[in-house]
Every structure is written in C-alpha cells, then in structure tokens.
Amino acid sequence: MTDSDDIGALLGAEGPFARELPNFAPRPAQQAMAKAVQHAIAECEILIAEAGTGTGKTYAYLVPAMLSGQRVIVSTGTKALQDQLFFRDLPKVRAVLGARLKVALLKGRANYLCLYRLDQTVREGASFDRAQAVQLAAIRAWSARTRRGDRMELAEVPEDSSLWPRVTSTPENCLGVECPLYEDCHVVAARREAQEADLVVVNHHLLFADLALKQEGFGEILPGAQAFILDEAHQIPELAGQFFSQSLSARQLTELAQDALSECSGITGAIGLLLEPVEALQEAVRKLRLALEPLPMRGPFHDLLKREGVPESLRDVADLLAALTDVLASQAERSRGFMNVHERAAALTERLDRILEEHSEQDVRWYELFPRGFALHATPLDLAAPLRAMRERTQAAWIHTSATLSVAGRFDHFARQLGLDDPQTISLESPFDYARQALCYLPEGLPDPAARDYTERVIDAVLPVLEASNGRAFLLFTSHRALRRAAELLADRVPWPLFVQGTAPRHQLLEDFRASGHGVLLGAASFWEGVDVAGEALSVVVIDKLPFAAPDDPVLQARLEALEQAGINPFMGWQVPSAVIALKQGAGRLIRDVHDRGALVLCDPRLTTKGYGKLFMASLPPMPRTRDLAQVHAFFEQAAQSSPSCEA
Structure with missing residues (x-):
C-alpha cells in the first residue's frame, strides 16, 4: 500500500502521470482528494468529498482505488459517464500505474442483447415495418460479432427504438438457467466478470437495484466490496427514494395479463381457465383509470380515496389480481413460462396490498397519472434509516463525491438525507480562475x-x-x-x-x-x-x-x-x-x-x-x-x- 505522500507524488509535477499523459496538469486539490480517498478506504470510513469543476476527481479516486489492494465498486450517475470512466479514464490510470488488476463494466440487464429473445423476434419477423426490419437486420449482424452485447456499441439503432425491448430481457421474462442459450448469455457473462473483478464500474440505478434486492433476500449481483465510491453523489437521495419505494403501475398489470395469455399457446385447456380472469383484470384496470380521470396528475393517496368510485375500483383490481394469481398457481407446474408469470402475479399482489394498507407511518402513499395509465407508490418518509442499514450490512468504506454537495460550505443537508453520522468531509475548490x-x-x-x-x-x-x-x-x-x-x-x-x-x-x-x-x-x-x-x-x-x-x-x-x-x-x-x-x-x-x-x-x-x-x-x-x-x-x-x- 502506497502511503499518502506517495499518492500525492504520483499525481504531482514529477510523477508518472505528468510524465506519461499529454495535457496532464498537476493540481494540489486533486492530490489532497486522492489522499483523503486513500485514507477512507484504508480505515473503512465514510467520506464526503466535494470537488469543484476541474479538480480532476476521477483520477483522485481511481488512483487510490487501484492501489488499495481491496475490491472496489465505482458507481456513476449515468450510463454515458460509466462508459467514459471504463473505456477512457480507467485504461489510462491502469497503464500509468502498471496495475495488474481485473476491471469490469456492469449495467442493468436491459442494456444487453438477449440472444433467445432476438431469435424469437426474428421468427415473428413478418409484422415489422421497413424501418424496424432494417434495425432488426443491423442487430442480427451485430449479434454475430459483439463480445459484450452492450447496446451502446450499436449507434445505428436509436436508444429509444421499439425493437430494443423485444431483444433484451427483464427479470420477469428471463428464463435463467433453463434458457437454451444460457451458456452464451451476455448478462451472465457480464455478471461473472463483475464477480471476479477487483474494480467494477456500475451506475447508481444498478447499484441501488442490487442493494435493494439483497435487502429482499435475492442473490446479490455485485460482488461484496471493501469500498464503494459514488460519483455524482448529489443524485443519490432522489434515486434512493425510488429504490426503497414500493410501486405498482397499470402497465405492469396489463403486461402481466397479456403474458399470461401468451403462455397458453400449446398448453391444453389453459386458455379456458385464464381468459375470463385476465379479461376481468384488464377491464378493472381500465375502469380504475377512468375513475381517476378528473384528478391532478399526481397527489397524495388520501385525495385519491376521497374520489367517488375509486376505493371500490381499487378493491376490484386487488381482488381480481389475487384471483388471477390463484388460477396461475394451478398452472405453474405446466411450463417454465407459467411459473414465471405466477411469481410475478404473486409479487404484484403483495405490492398492491402493501400500498393499499395504511399500516405504516413511515411511508408516504401517493399516485401519479399518465395519458393512458397510472402508478401507485409507497415511498419511505425518511431514507436515512434504510440507507444507514444498507451501508452497515456492507461493512465497507463509502466515498461520496460530486461538485455539488455543500450549501454555503456545509454538508449538513446531504449528510442528513443519507443518514451519514459524523462523516469525514473535504471541500476542494475548482482550480479555475x-x-x-x-x-x-x-x-x-x-x-x-x-x-x-x-x-x-x-x-x-x-x-x-x-x-x-x-x-x-x-x-x-x-x-x-x-x-x-x-x-x-x-x-x-x-x-x-x-x-x-x-x-x-x-x-x-x-x-x-x-x-x-x-x-x-x-x-x-x-x-x-x-x-x-x-x-x-x-x-x-x-x-x-x-x-x-x-x-x-x-x-x-x-x-x-x-x-x-x-x-x-x-x-x-x-x-x-x-x-x-x-x-x-x-x-x-x-x-x-x-x-x-x-x-x-x-x-x-x-x-x-x-x-x-x-x-x-x-x-x-x-x-x-x-x-x-x-x-x-x-x-x-x-x-x-x-x-x-x-x-x-
């Protein structure tokens, strides 16, 4: 382990970065931040580091992370920043340090091509218009040459193309180990690499999805790490609110209903059992959306319950979802797909029950409306407690950095939102004049x-x-x-x-x-x-x-x-x-x-x-x-x- 004077020297005027990287400018603020990050990792501390624009904070945390000898997860605000970090910054730092460590890039599963769903989509190909057919041909050609299967590689198919959801998987429709193409799965390969790596680059969405899932008893995607470095950390309070919330949308219910019917093909007698409960649920969701029509686009749950007909419509949706779940339970053994749809139905039933219950003073219950749908939410009033519990479970160092974490030089607001008790703090001004x-x-x-x-x-x-x-x-x-x-x-x-x-x-x-x-x-x-x-x-x-x-x-x-x-x-x-x-x-x-x-x-x-x-x-x-x-x-x-x- 390099001591803090050494880490400052590495980034100093006589160090290897100044010698080997064109346009590298030594900055005292960068060196000070690198020392603070190094200390936090070594002592397993919580650090808040505000670094003004131009400080060079990326190198200030990558250098000590790579030299720490610990497993480190670096999380950024967006997928674009994630790619920049992994493909541009990390290779430079690794080359200058001569660091022999495994690094990995991990994104959410919707970013990776699913070979099984691509194969299914190609077989159904008749229903595509010309533009979609051209995009599908591009995806097929790329699928034969890509190693990672990361959508970002294929710029010619727009990010918002309607084809991507058809050729990527969700936790609900993934067949897991029973998939005939499991051995070649890009998601599995990316996760395996992440579990074997010394340093993993993720984004906040994936980090919180994984930590929230672990909280619910699912297997962890990310390897246990000794240090978590959160860049663009000012985004964390709002994102954490999303991940510690329970939410249910009209779209989830209608997709469940459609998928339940799709699974009936080729299974004798299934359609006779499922058609009626599926149609009843779809009709109840439509009726509930109509009953919500005159309300503002979002508001507290008690406003929704005061509206005539809404409590009854909510109860109908809950009862019909429970009834559909029971019918699906009777079919769950008949196919992997039915088992999957039954598990989803049971999870949505449980979620809706939690949102409808007034059991918790800790939750804020609210709704939002969309042109053709709605969503119901239960969000924790105070995020400090679940975030504190999450950090304690990891037994790791947590480093939060951004250009914007303080208010008039104080970190109280950010620390209170995240439940950071007595953190180490450092504030580094921008070197710009x-x-x-x-x-x-x-x-x-x-x-x-x-x-x-x-x-x-x-x-x-x-x-x-x-x-x-x-x-x-x-x-x-x-x-x-x-x-x-x-x-x-x-x-x-x-x-x-x-x-x-x-x-x-x-x-x-x-x-x-x-x-x-x-x-x-x-x-x-x-x-x-x-x-x-x-x-x-x-x-x-x-x-x-x-x-x-x-x-x-x-x-x-x-x-x-x-x-x-x-x-x-x-x-x-x-x-x-x-x-x-x-x-x-x-x-x-x-x-x-x-x-x-x-x-x-x-x-x-x-x-x-x-x-x-x-x-x-x-x-x-x-x-x-x-x-x-x-x-x-x-x-x-x-x-x-x-x-x-x-x-x-």
Missing part, C-alpha cells in the same frame, strides 16, 4: 417570479446579453411551460439557431448546438446537469428562477410536514438547501476548462430581495457580480479582443 474567467449578472427590474408575464420579462432582460455574446447560450428553466413560452418568444426575435428540449434527443441537440457555434439552447431539468460543452460554443448560462422543487410533490409535502413536527423549519432546513445544490449544478455548466470564459445570468430577484438569497450566492464559485448591463458588454468585448481568431 473564476475572478477572471466569469461574470455573474443579476438583471435589475424583474418582477416576482409568480408574475404572469415573468417569462416575457426574463427574455427581455436576456436578449441584450445574447446580443453581446452573439448567441452561444444555454437558457435553463425550472418548468417546461416556461421553456415552451420562451421558445415562442425567441423564435422570431433572434438570428441564431434555436435548440429546444423535446424537439430532438438530448445528445442530438447538444451535438447540433456545439456544431452551430452560435446556437441558443433552451432546456429544463435534464439539461441542468451532466452536460459538458467546453470552449466558445457556450459563453452564457441563463437561469430563469431558483430551482425549488415542485410544491405539488406529495413525498416532498409529507417530508416537510415531518420536519415541521420535529421542530425544523422545513423551508430553510430542506427546500432552500435542495434548491442551492440544484442551482450549483446549473451554474456549473458555464466554465468547463481553464480557457473558458462566460457570463452567468441569474434572473430571480429573490437572490437580492430575500434573506435566503445570500445562501445561494455564497454557494456559487467566487466570480465578480454586476447589475450593470454595460459591464456585461465590456466583458464580452474584452473576450473578443483577447481571442486568437481576432488577432490576425
């Missing part, structure tokens, strides 16, 4: 964000900034409604190409935005984080309002009430800290490398008129601030004069 590279502009004269014409006024305030920057801007909105209104307002008022979230896939919009050179991109929630546009293509980030969570979220409402009962001010104790972290994510899109320059435009007047505005401002990188538009123009003129293309 924000005083020189950035300017924060707070336009004057904007109305209260609740004003009816607020979006119109924001666009009026932003247009002169866009003229100064010649486009090259992200406009980030806290609601899709404001986003659509802004797109309408800008359509015939600006000469630059507009890229509007929802008009094309996210990766396509970003590629087109970069290529345009002077585009204006309008985005909501998913564009606030994980978007990296370095260089001149992005020189302005506009944020319309402080990103407070939607007040109609029933889980949030219940959490705020519980905080109030515990004597904590819910606004300052939860809503403000959560919004601060979200604002930091949005602002973080602006400066992505040492050569970037840009203006951050914060439109919300509450930043200067409300006391809590100071907390938001104190949490942003240290950049000069102005309310004077002339200073914004001067900032961009200075940038134009110093840019190489203007010197000729």
